[in-house]
Amino acid sequence: xxxxxxxxxxxxxxxxxxxxxxxxxxxxxxxxxxxxxxxxxxxxxxxxxxxxxxxxxxxxxxxxxxxxxxxxxxxxxxxxxxxxxxxxxxxxxxxxxxxxxxxxxxxxxxxxxxxxxxxxxxxxxxxxxxxxxxxxxxxxxxxxxxxxxxxxxxxxxxxxxxxxxxxxxxxxxxxxxxxxxxxxxxxxxxxxxxxxxxxxxxxxxxxxxxxxxxxxxxxxxxxxxxxxxxxxxxxxxxxxxxxxxxxxxxxxxxxxxxxxxxxxxxxxxxxxxxxxxxxxxxxxxxxxxxxxxxxxxxxxxxxxxxx
Amino acid sequence: xxxxxxxxxxxxxxxxxxxxxxxxxxxxxxxxxxxxxxxxxxxxxxxxxxxxxxxxxxxxxxxxxxxxxxxxxxxxxxxxxxxxxxxxxxxxxxxxxxxxxxxxxxxxxxxxxxxxxxxxxxxxxxxxxxxxxxxxxxxxxxxxxxxxxxxxxxxxxxxxxxxxxxxxxxxxxxxxxxxxxxxxxxxxxxxxxxxxxxxxxxxxxxxxxxxxxxxxxxxxxxxxxxxxxxxxxxxxxxxxxxxxxxxxxxxxxxxxxxxxxxxxxxxxxxxxxxxxxxxxxxxxxxxxxxxxxxxxxxxxxxxxxxx
Numbered sequence: 001x002x003x004x005x006x007x008x009x010x011x012x013x014x015x016x017x018x019x020x021x022x023x024x025x026x027x028x029x030x031x032x033x034x035x036x037x038x039x040x041x042x043x044x045x046x047x048x049x050x051x052x053x054x055x056x057x058x059x060x061x062x063x064x065x066x067x068x069x070x071x072x073x074x075x076x077x078x079x080x081x082x083x084x085x086x087x088x089x090x091x092x093x094x095x096x097x098x099x100x101x102x103x104x105x106x107x108x109x110x111x112x113x114x115x116x117x118x119x120x121x122x123x124x125x126x127x128x129x130x131x132x133x134x135x136x137x138x139x140x141x142x143x144x145x146x147x148x149x150x151x152x153x154x155x156x157x158x159x160x161x162x163x164x165x166x167x168x169x170x171x172x173x174x175x176x177x178x179x180x181x182x183x184x185x186x187x188x189x190x191x192x193x194x195x196x197x198x199x200x201x202x203x204x205x206x207x208x209x210x211x212x213x214x215x216x217x218x219x220x221x222x223x224x225x226x227x228x229x230x231x232x233x234x235x236x237x238x239x240x241x242x243x244x245x246x247x248x249x250x251x252x253x254x255x256x257x258x259x260x261x262x263x264x265x266x267x268x269x270x271x272x273x274x275x276x277x278x279x280x281x282x283x284x285x286x287x288x289x290x291x292x293x294x295x296x297x298x299x300x301x302x303x304x305x306x307x
Numbered sequence: 308x309x310x311x312x313x314x315x316x317x318x319x320x321x322x323x324x325x326x327x328x329x330x331x332x333x334x335x336x337x338x339x340x341x342x343x344x345x346x347x348x349x350x351x352x353x354x355x356x357x358x359x360x361x362x363x364x365x366x367x368x369x370x371x372x373x374x375x376x377x378x379x380x381x382x383x384x385x386x387x388x389x390x391x392x393x394x395x396x397x398x399x400x401x402x403x404x405x406x407x408x409x410x411x412x413x414x415x416x417x418x419x420x421x422x423x424x425x426x427x428x429x430x431x432x433x434x435x436x437x438x439x440x441x442x443x444x445x446x447x448x449x450x451x452x453x454x455x456x457x458x459x460x461x462x463x464x465x466x467x468x469x470x471x472x473x474x475x476x477x478x479x480x481x482x483x484x485x486x487x488x489x490x491x492x493x494x495x496x497x498x499x500x501x502x503x504x505x506x507x508x509x510x511x512x513x514x515x516x517x518x519x520x521x522x523x524x525x526x527x528x529x530x531x532x533x534x535x536x537x538x539x540x541x542x543x544x545x546x547x548x549x550x551x552x553x554x555x556x557x558x559x560x561x562x563x564x565x566x567x568x569x570x571x572x573x574x575x576x577x578x579x580x581x582x583x584x585x586x587x588x589x590x591x592x593x594x595x596x597x598x599x600x601x602x603x604x605x606x607x608x609x610x611x612x613x614x
Contacts, residue, residue: 040479041478041479041482041483041492042470042475042476042478042479042482042499044478044482045470045474045475045478046470049470092435096431096432096435099431101426101427101428101431102428102431119408120408121408121409121481122478124403124406124408124409124431125403125474125477125478125481127435128399128403128434128435128438128474129469129470129474129475131435131438131439132438132465132468132469132470132474133465133469133470135442135461135465136462136465136466136469138461139458139461139462139465140462147454147455147457147458148454150454150458151446151454151457151458151461154442154445154446154458154461155443155446155447158439158440158442158443158446159443161439162436162439162440162443163349163352163353163356163436163439163440167352167432167435167436167439168349168352168436169349170432171348171349171351171352171429171432172347172348172349174428174432175348175349175351176348185348192349
């Protein structure tokens with residue numbers, strides 16, 4: 001629908017890498033400060049929470065919050081707290097997904113998963129407490145002086161991550177293992193399981209920055225298409241990349257008989273779908289001109305990455 | 308410190324039973340409406356959430372919200388939503404506590420525990436989604452038109468249930484199994500594991516009803532002592548009642564070598580401590596006269612109950 005962005009409207013890969021790296025570091029520092037070690041018998045819980053959230057990950061969700069927050073002039077400190085919150089929520093979902101009763105994964109970001117490093121009970125409890133922390137951080141007045149902004153963030157995160165969002169998608173995923181799902185079910189699965197939280201991350205930046213409703217709609221469209229593009233590209237990567245490149249077990253989808261974009265569309269059409277979604281995400285940013293240069297580059301990056 | 312309450316300041320056991328029963332039924336109806344069955348592959352998640360929260364329990368936490376909300380003139384519909392929320396939070400903790408990696412309990416309220424009725428993965432996810440729902444319900448404007456009231460409830464629930472509250476207490480409990488804990492550690496364990504959420508339930512009613520700070524302090528004192536009295540009485544029950552009376556496995560504390568009020572104080576002193584805490588809880592209600600008659604009777608009931 002729109003023209004191709006001009007050069008100054010899209011960041012170079014090196015610029016994006018610098019921007020992502022700086023945000024990841026600031027988010028890491030924020031999480032570190034929000035989860036200080038404690039004395040006493042419960043210290044191991046905090047250690048497990050820190051293990052699960054610190055020292056890894058691209059921080060794409062947190063980056064969306066900080067970058068979109070900046071686009072609308074949100075306070076940097078506020079955006080970093082909301083970014084830390086969504087990364088804790090994401091980390092909780094990974095810790096629980098990796099449990100023996102779920103995906104039974106021993107490896108996460110190239111390190112032992114939390115229940116392998118600690119034990120199952122501590123992984124369950126650390127995940128539980130990370131979810132609570134995500135909401136606690138949003139509710140704290142340090143995040144934003146205005147309670148109506150904080151409560152909107154809480155409501156949006158709850159909707160994105162609960163039974164009608166991330167956890168609902170996880171259930172569809174589990175129930176779909178070993179049987180063929182049609183494409184529309186696979187789309188719905190991913191819209192819930194990974195899409196909802198990515199879309200929330202984008203929306204949270206807009207909420208923090210008091211974006212008007214047209215701006216917020218554009219950002220939500222961007223977040224939705226980015227999230228789907230990310231997932232289609234993930235399926236392609238699972239089918240084509242090595243475990244070394246991924247930092248996690250590769251080829252798991254085919255081994256478990258899961259229906260994926262790749263199994264349903266084939267590699268080439270899945271790649272093409274990811275590319276189209278990426279372009280549509282970039283189109284949604286048209287109102288924001290050069291200020292959205294990094295967000296456009298991110299939409300390219302998620303479909304071109306090798307891990 | 309205060310005089311014994313007069314007859315009209317303390318409800319009879321029959322009056323309390325009627326009040327508790329009516330509240331439990333209204334809370335049940337509210338939870339039922341907040342967790343409607345859904346179609347699709349994720350329907351089993353909602354079924355598991357409903358199984359874990361509906362059809363059982365004394366609803367003591369929810370009752371505190373509705374009864375204290377009524378004491379301060381809170382809207383009944385608001386109080387019932389907050390009551391449903393805390394009962395969902397409580398149910399999530401029970402579902403996760405019962406898991407094989409945790410307490411490995413097959414029986415809960417006389418029925419198979421959630422992971423026995425469904426499976427482990429669904430119990431983990433249902434617990435996760437129940438925690439999310441608890442926050443989602445508080446954040447919804449149907450709970451209270453004023454966002455600053457809603458955000459205070461979210462912040463208080465997060466603090467009571469996370470690493471510095473319920474989950475932290477659960478970790479101390481797990482780490483204490485099979486070794487002797489001193490009395491001050493056992494007190495701290497219970498103040499976090501069960502006390503924090505009971506105290507929150509009382510405070511939530513005061514927040515909803517716009518109690519002033521002196522009133523809120525009195526209610527928080529009541530909630531704190533009630534919660535401790537409840538737990539000491541629970542230890543006594545575990546040591547003295549049958550599984551049939553309890554509706555769950557009895558004598559588990561001694562079998563697992565846990566330090567309890569009973570193992571540390573002996574049965575008689577533990578009973579005496581529960582009685583004193585109950586009296587102190589009743590004392591805290593002195594400012595509220597006859598309007599707190601049921602709350603006083605509740606403080607007697609928790610130390611006299613047989614299940």
